[in-house]
Amino acid sequence: MIAVDGKIEQIIADFPILARPTSRGKRLVYLDSAATSQKPRAVIQALVDYYEQYNANIHRGVYELAARATAEFEQARVKLARFIGAETNEIVWVRNTTEAVNLVAYSWGNANVRAGDAILLTELEHHSDLVPWQLLAQRTGAELRFIPVDERGRYVLDDLDALLDGCKLVACAHVSNTLGTILPLDVVIPRAHAAGAVVLVDGAQGAPHLAVNVKALDADFYTFSGHKMLGPTGIGVLYGKHELLAGMPPFFSGGDMIRKVGYAQTTFADPPRRFEAGTSNIADAIAYGVAVEYLQGVGMEWVREHERALTAYALQRLAEFEPRGLAIYGPRDPAAISGVISFNLADVHAHDLASILDTEGICVRAGHHCTMPLMEKMGWSATARASFYIYNTEADVDALCAGIEKAARLFGI
Amino acid sequence: MDDFYRDYILDHYRHPRNFGHLERIDAQAEDLNPLCGDQIRMELELDDGVVKDVRFSGKGCAISQASASMLTERVKGMKLDDVAKLSKDAVLEDVGIGISPTRMKCAMLGLRVLKSAAIGELAGWPDEE
Numbered sequence: 001m002i003a004v005d006g007k008i009e010q011i012i013a014d015f016p017i018l019a020r021p022t023s024r025g026k027r028l029v030y031l032d033s034a035a036t037s038q039k040p041r042a043v044i045q046a047l048v049d050y051y052e053q054y055n056a057n058i059h060r061g062v063y064e065l066a067a068r069a070t071a072e073f074e075q076a077r078v079k080l081a082r083f084i085g086a087e088t089n090e091i092v093w094v095r096n097t098t099e100a101v102n103l104v105a106y107s108w109g110n111a112n113v114r115a116g117d118a119i120l121l122t123e124l125e126h127h128s129d130l131v132p133w134q135l136l137a138q139r140t141g142a143e144l145r146f147i148p149v150d151e152r153g154r155y156v157l158d159d160l161d162a163l164l165d166g167c168k169l170v171a172c173a174h175v176s177n178t179l180g181t182i183l184p185l186d187v188v189i190p191r192a193h194a195a196g197a198v199v200l201v202d203g204a205q206g207a208p209h210l211a212v213n214v215k216a217l218d219a220d221f222y223t224f225s226g227h228k229m230l231g232p233t234g235i236g237v238l239y240g241k242h243e244l245l246a247g248m249p250p251f252f253s254g255g256d257m258i259r260k261v262g263y264a265q266t267t268f269a270d271p272p273r274r275f276e277a278g279t280s281n282i283a284d285a286i287a288y289g290v291a292v293e294y295l296q297g298v299g300m301e302w303v304r305e306h307e308r309a310l311t312a313y314a315l316q317r318l319a320e321f322e323p324r325g326l327a328i329y330g331p332r333d334p335a336a337i338s339g340v341i342s343f344n345l346a347d348v349h350a351h352d353l354a355s356i357l358d359t360e361g362i363c364v365r366a367g368h369h370c371t372m373p374l375m376e377k378m379g380w381s382a383t384a385r386a387s388f389y390i391y392n393t394e395a396d397v398d399a400l401c402a403g404i405e406k407a408a409r410l411f412g413i
Numbered sequence: 414m415d416d417f418y419r420d421y422i423l424d425h426y427r428h429p430r431n432f433g434h435l436e437r438i439d440a441q442a443e444d445l446n447p448l449c450g451d452q453i454r455m456e457l458e459l460d461d462g463v464v465k466d467v468r469f470s471g472k473g474c475a476i477s478q479a480s481a482s483m484l485t486e487r488v489k490g491m492k493l494d495d496v497a498k499l500s501k502d503a504v505l506e507d508v509g510i511g512i513s514p515t516r517m518k519c520a521m522l523g524l525r526v527l528k529s530a531a532i533g534e535l536a537g538w539p540d541e542e
Contacts, residue, residue, distance in 0.1 A: 347427070348475075349473060349474035349475060350474075351449055351451075351473075351474040351476070351516070351519065352418070352474045352475045352476070355417075355513070355515075355516060356418070366449070367448070367449050367450065368449075368450055372450075375450075381450055381472055381473070382449065382450055410418040411418065411423060412423070
């Protein structure tokens with residue numbers, strides 16, 4: 001399964017937390033990377049280096065420390081731009097995907113969406129790519145529409161052109177955080193553009209796991225978070241086409257985003273700094289740059305193939321429990337999903353299952369995964385979710401299955 | 414935590430006592446745990462300030478449903494004033510096994526809803542009092 005002998009062992013050795021046993025003395029089996037990923041030593045070290053060696057504010061000081069901090073911070077922007085095939089001035093630093101979506105909803109949305117316009121989402125959206133658009137629709141009188149999914153969480157695109165009629169904006173998850181479904185952006189984006197709509201892709205679960213080139217995709221906005229892709233919390237990226245960003249008013253305002261300020265009037269800096277008011281999250285941006293360098297070193301094609309193979313193995317192993325009431329949700333084709341599997345064991349509630357797995361050192365998410373409308377549509381009150389990343393192995397899947405076996409025994413299944 | 418899933422807990426989970434609805438409802442409340450979506454509803458029939466009958470309904474994990482079920486057995490015949498004063502220790506005594514901090518809200522949901530019914534407004538979380 002693993003392309004290069006010893007590569008996975010090298011990767012695992014780069015993550016200090018994976019070598020720490022749990023409080024019960026178990027090996028940590030971390031299967032919740034869709035919530036947040038673990039961090040390699042190089043990323044942690046980058047944070048320490050900034051604070052120990054060149055901590056200073058950026059874009060203002062004339063002394064050497066400030067110059068180095070500014071250079072490292074702006075170099076991180078270059079690294080992120082290269083990672084997704086963008087221009088450097090199209091990378092706006094934000095706290096996370098949620099902030100990026102809100103920035104677009106308020107800045108671009110307030111200026112461009114009018115009563116009677118439609119905003120097209122999908123039924124798989126995370127709350128962070130749903131609630132900001134509900135609020136925009138309430139502010140403007142726009143109508144929300146949804147690309148439907150079938151009972152296995154596969155997109156139904158038959159009526160796409162009708163859904164796009166009158167649409168100002170399409171906002172859609174590249175990868176579903178609950179079911180792993182990959183949206184065929186190569187189908188949706190050209191048709192959205194043909195209908196005159198701008199497309200925002202919520203890449204929170206896409207950028208960490210799939211090779212992304214925003215120019216090849218022709219996405220207008222692409223949003224993603226550092227902490228789900230080996231980087232720190234509190235730093236994320238809004239990619240926007242330069243001509244779109246250049247036409248947008250500020251979202252937050254204050255220092256660092258201005259050109260000239262008078263007591264009565266202010267002119268604003270060009271993007272991306274127009275959208276970066278106040279002192280930025282310097283350390284985390286720099287460490288995020290190190291994280292994407294690490295991913296490029298591993299190779300995003302390798303990441304995808306590793307996760308696809310591991311998902312195929314997990315689907316096959318989990319299927320062994322189906323005769324005893326294990327329900328597996330989402331598409332069953334490993335090529336159609338990205339390292340995420342939602343499931344339930346008979347009448348064992350997902351929280352009970354997760355608690356029992358926890359006693360074996362296995363971390364899975366249980367609940368509604370911030371997709372409550374999807375859960376309601378499907379009739380699931382909660383699901384357990386295992387999600388994979390570069391440091392997971394077949395041994396982790398085997399541990400998961402042993403944990404499920406324990407839960408089945410405790411519940412007399 | 415795996416100690417929690419004992420036979421009597423699973424028995425209350427799969428065969429909850431006093432589950433359903435009352436014909437005569439003198440006090441009632443319902444709430445959910447927004448973190449996990451567990452839901453509990455409690456209905457009380459009163460006779461001179463005393464709980465004559467009780468029913469609960471809802472959905473959720475074994476911890477939330479079993480602790481609610483056991484609670485209904487405890488409060489039948491109890492004065493409403495005493496129901497309002499029940500502490501988390503009552504629930505922990507009923508379940509008989511340590512609850513991990515991450516699951517404490519699950520165990521306390523039933524008590525919170527019951528106390529809400531008793532005092533006529535949403536009660537606080539018993540584990541935070």
